[in-house]
Every structure is written in C-alpha cells, then in structure tokens.
Amino acid sequence: xxxxxxxxxxxxxxxxxxxxxxxxxxxxxxxxxxxxxxxxxxxxxxxxxxxxxxxxxxxxxxxxxxxxxxxxxxxxxxxxxxxxxxxxxxxxxxxxxxxxxxxxxxxxxxxxxxxxxxxxxxxxxxxxxxxxxxxxxxxxxxxxxxxxxxxxxxxxxxxxxxxxxxxxxxxxxxxxxxxxxxxxxxxxxxxxxxxxxxxxxxxxxxxxxxxxxxxxx
Amino acid sequence: xxxxxxxxxxxxxxxxxxxxxxxxxxxxxxxxxxxxxxxxxxxxxxxxxxxxxxxxxxxxxxxxxxxxxxxxxxxxxxxxxxxxxxxxxxxxxxxxxxxxxxxxxxxxxxxxxxxxxxxxxxxxxxxxxxxxxxxxxxxxxxxxxxxxxxxxxxxxxxxxxxxxxxxxxxxxxxxxxxxxxxxxxxxxxxxxxxxxxxxxxxxxxxxxxxxxxxxxx
Numbered sequence: 001x002x003x004x005x006x007x008x009x010x011x012x013x014x015x016x017x018x019x020x021x022x023x024x025x026x027x028x029x030x031x032x033x034x035x036x037x038x039x040x041x042x043x044x045x046x047x048x049x050x051x052x053x054x055x056x057x058x059x060x061x062x063x064x065x066x067x068x069x070x071x072x073x074x075x076x077x078x079x080x081x082x083x084x085x086x087x088x089x090x091x092x093x094x095x096x097x098x099x100x101x102x103x104x105x106x107x108x109x110x111x112x113x114x115x116x117x118x119x120x121x122x123x124x125x126x127x128x129x130x131x132x133x134x135x136x137x138x139x140x141x142x143x144x145x146x147x148x149x150x151x152x153x154x155x156x157x158x159x160x161x162x163x164x165x166x167x168x169x170x171x172x173x174x175x176x177x178x179x180x181x182x183x184x185x186x187x188x189x190x191x192x193x194x195x196x197x198x199x200x201x202x203x204x205x206x207x208x209x210x211x212x213x214x215x216x217x
Numbered sequence: 218x219x220x221x222x223x224x225x226x227x228x229x230x231x232x233x234x235x236x237x238x239x240x241x242x243x244x245x246x247x248x249x250x251x252x253x254x255x256x257x258x259x260x261x262x263x264x265x266x267x268x269x270x271x272x273x274x275x276x277x278x279x280x281x282x283x284x285x286x287x288x289x290x291x292x293x294x295x296x297x298x299x300x301x302x303x304x305x306x307x308x309x310x311x312x313x314x315x316x317x318x319x320x321x322x323x324x325x326x327x328x329x330x331x332x333x334x335x336x337x338x339x340x341x342x343x344x345x346x347x348x349x350x351x352x353x354x355x356x357x358x359x360x361x362x363x364x365x366x367x368x369x370x371x372x373x374x375x376x377x378x379x380x381x382x383x384x385x386x387x388x389x390x391x392x393x394x395x396x397x398x399x400x401x402x403x404x405x406x407x408x409x410x411x412x413x414x415x416x417x418x419x420x421x422x423x424x425x426x427x428x429x430x431x432x433x434x
Contacts, residue, residue, distance in 0.1 A: 064298060071288030081281060084301065168394050177385050180397040188402065 005076065008066045012083050013139065015059045019090045020136035022052060026094055027132050027193065030101035031125035034186060035118070037111050042104040049098030056091040060084055082203045086139075089196040093132070096189040096196075103182050112182045114175045116167055121183075124160045124190050127153060131197045138204045147201040157194040161187050222293065225283045229300050230356065232276045236307045237353035239269060243311055244349050244410065247318035248342035251403060252335070254328050259321035266315030273308040277301055299420045303356075306413040310349070313406040313413075320399050329399045331392045333384055338400075341377045341407050344370060348414045355421045364418040374411040378404050 026045045033042025063083050066072075072080060103112050113121050131153055138146050164187040167173060168180055243262045250259025280300050283289075289297060320329045330338050348370055355363050381404040384390060385397055 060298075064294060067284070067298075068290040068294050073285040077281060077285055081277075081284075081301065084298065085305075088302075088305070165398065168398055173394050175394075177390050177392075177394075177397045180394050181382065181385055181401045184398045184401045185405065188405070 005066070005070045005072065008062075008070070009076070009079060012059070012063060012066065012080070015055070015062065016083060016086055016090070017136055017139045019052060019055050019059065019087065020132070020139050022048065022055070023090055023093050023097065024129065024132045024136060026052070027097040027100075028129050030097040030104070031121075031129060031190075033104035034100050034112055035121050035125050037104075037109060039105065039108040042101040042108070045101035046098055046105065049094045049101070052091055052094035056087045059087045063087075086200050086203060089200050093193050093196045096193045099189050100186055103186055107178075107182065112179075112186065114179045114183070116173070116175070117164060117183055120160055120163055120167070121186070124157060124187070127157055127160070128190050128193050128197075131157070131194055135197050135200050138201050142204055144205050147205040150201040151198055154194045154198045157191060161191040222283070222287045222289065225279075225287070226293075226296065229276070229280060229283065229297070232272070232279065233300060233303055233307070234353055234356045236269060236272050236276065236304065237349070237356055239265065239272070240307055240310050240314065241346065241349045241353060243269070244314040244317075245346050247314040247321070248338075248346060248407075250321035251317050251329055252338050252342050254321075254326060256322065256325040259318040259325070262318035263315055263322065266311045266318070269308055269311035273304045276304045280304075303417050303420060306417050310410050310413045313410045316406050317403055320403055324395075324399065329396075329403065331396045331400070333390070333392075334381060334400055337377055337380055337384070338403070341374060341404070344374055344377070345407050345410050345414070348374070348411055352414050352417050355418050359421055361422050364422040367418040368415055371411045371415045374408060378408040 026048050029041040029048075030045035032038055033040075033045060063080050067077075067080055070076075106112075131150055134146055134150050134153075137143060138150065164183055168183060173180075243265050246258040246265075247262035249255055250257075250262060280297050284294075284297055287293075323329075348367060351363055351367050351370075354360060355367065381400055385400060390397075
C-alpha cells in the first residue's frame, strides 16, 4: 500500500514537472514575442497556453483518485493538497503568459514595448523565464535552497514592476494610451506570474523541510 | 460517522458563506471608494481585505482535518476539494477588491475615474457587487438556477471591460497616463473578480446537480 502510494506521489510529481516544463516554453516564447517583434514565438505561446488547462485538470483528477484510494493523512495529505494548489498556479502562469503573447500579437508588426521601457521589460522577461526554470528544478529535486533564492529574485521582479509605473507616470512619458495600456497590463501579468512561482516554491520548501506552520498550506 | 461528516460539511459551507459575506462588504466599499471620492470606504475595504487570507487558510486547515478524519470518496471528496478551490477564489476576490480600494486611496482627494468612464465603472461596480451577493446566496442555498444567471451576468462584465479599452484607445481619449493606468488596472481587477464569481458558482452547480464531467473539478 505504502509503496503504491509512493509510486502515485511520484506520478503526481512527474506531471507537475511536465506541466512546469511546458510553462517554461510558453513564457519564453511569449516574452520573446513581446520584447521583440517575433510574432511566430507569440503565436507558439498562444497555441500552447490553452492546452495547459487540460493537463492541469487531468492532474487534479489524478490527485483526487489518489486521495480516494489511499486516504492519506498528515504530511502525505498535505503533499496532495499542495499539488492541487501548484497545478492551479501553473495553469494561471500559462494563462498569464498567453495574455502577454496576445498583446504582442495585437501590436504586430509594431512592438508593444516603447524604447523607454525596453531594458526594463528585457530584464523582467529574462528574470521570469529564469524563475520558471528554477521552479521546474525545485519541483524535480525539491531543492529548498533554490526555493529560497526564488523568493529573493521575486523581489527584483516587484522592483521592476514598480519601475514601469514610475516611467509611465513621469513627466517624460510621451507615449500614447495604447502603449500605456499594454505596458501596464504586461507588467502586471509578469508580476503575477512571478507571484505564482513564489507560491509554488514556498510549498516545496514546506514539503521538504516538513516545517508546516498552521497558517501555511 | 456519516452524521458527523454531514455536520463537518455544514461547517465548511458556513465558513464559505461567512467569507463570501465579508468579501461582499469589501468589494462594496472598494467600488464606492473607487467610483466616488469616499476615501473612508476605500480605507475600510483595505483594512478588511487582509483578514480574508487568514480566514481562508483557517478554512483550508478545517478541510484538511475533515479529509484526514473522514477519508471521504466520490462526491463527498469532490465537495471538499471544491471547497479548497472556492476558498482560494474568495481570497483572490478580497485581494482584487483591495487593489481597487488602493487605487482610490492613492488618488484621493481626486477621483481615479475620468468623466468619460464614470457610467461604465458605475455599472461594472454595481454588477460585481450584485454578483458577489449572488455568490453568497448560491453558497448558502446551492441554487443552480442562480448559478446559471451568474454566468450570464459575467458576460456583461466582460463587455464593459472591453468598453473601457475602446474608450481609452479611442481618438477622443485625452486623459493623462495616470488615468490610463488606473482605469486599465481597475477594469482588469473587476473582470478577474467576476471570473472568480463564475468559478465558484459553476462548482456549486456541479455539486448540486451531481453532474460532474471528467474535465471539471
């Protein structure tokens, strides 16, 4: 029974890693489409983003089946509840990446990013793609040190998000409303994407250290 | 055992309704603060929004305890997994309402809504508050007809959300970037708020009709 349960937990973990790997490709393509004018990358991101919902739902069904068959308690139960949360986060990340790709799509052949914010969005994009890669690694190896580093890197994303608003609300900003809308939303999407990365990594920390506080799931 | 489980399910439901009632007050205050210049309402919304996280986490802990003690299967198990999702949605709704209140707070004593969008945001706000009230009612009475109506009303929210962009991207829009940023984000927050309402109500539909499809949780 115990061995079967461990096998099923591995299956859950493998599926989380698989979805995370898909999300990496999607956010990588989406941000490349958004920061440059590579519309083919944006299209690839859009085409793949929808499929993540189905994969996340299939994973949830698997978790529910394991809960029903094994009736786990204590830490095992929490691992499965966390898997449901992680699957939800990964689904939202794919959806946010899809929104970023959609902005690039709408603005093509023009770029959605005005010159004044090119460096900011380049850095923000590189950061979130790197964070997504680290999330997959954390899920694969349940690496607590890496989970902590992720939380530190998210702070830089928040800084860049605030910087976008500083630029847009400064006297020097002379772009039209379309640019203002695009960069406002894109920055928000990237910030939320990084928030989900942190949520996933913090759950992995708890699972590995076994240090569950009463107020954390 | 069965009777105890039913009692525990009622406790879960009562807590969901209680959190939903709190969220109604928060979104009502937040939108009143945002659409008018009643900064006291915005402050009330901000003060209450944070507390929802703790209530949602406490509810999740209760659900995990019930799962551990009762090891439910089939529909009972799905009800509890849905409760976790609903609690997550309610938490996000409170957070989104808090963001709307924060915009009103920043712009006080000025209004965050320019004249050209006053009617749109008034309607959108009334709609989402009404939707939040209906969600609480659906959770209380597991009323499937009401759940269906909610899904229809969400379409109007999406329409108004698109209208905000039409106005902002039209040639007539002459407001500064601050207004553009504020209305873009506020409209996005209200749209997401309504999305969560729909997610909650669709779960209640499934629970009541027992009509679970393999692809819905």
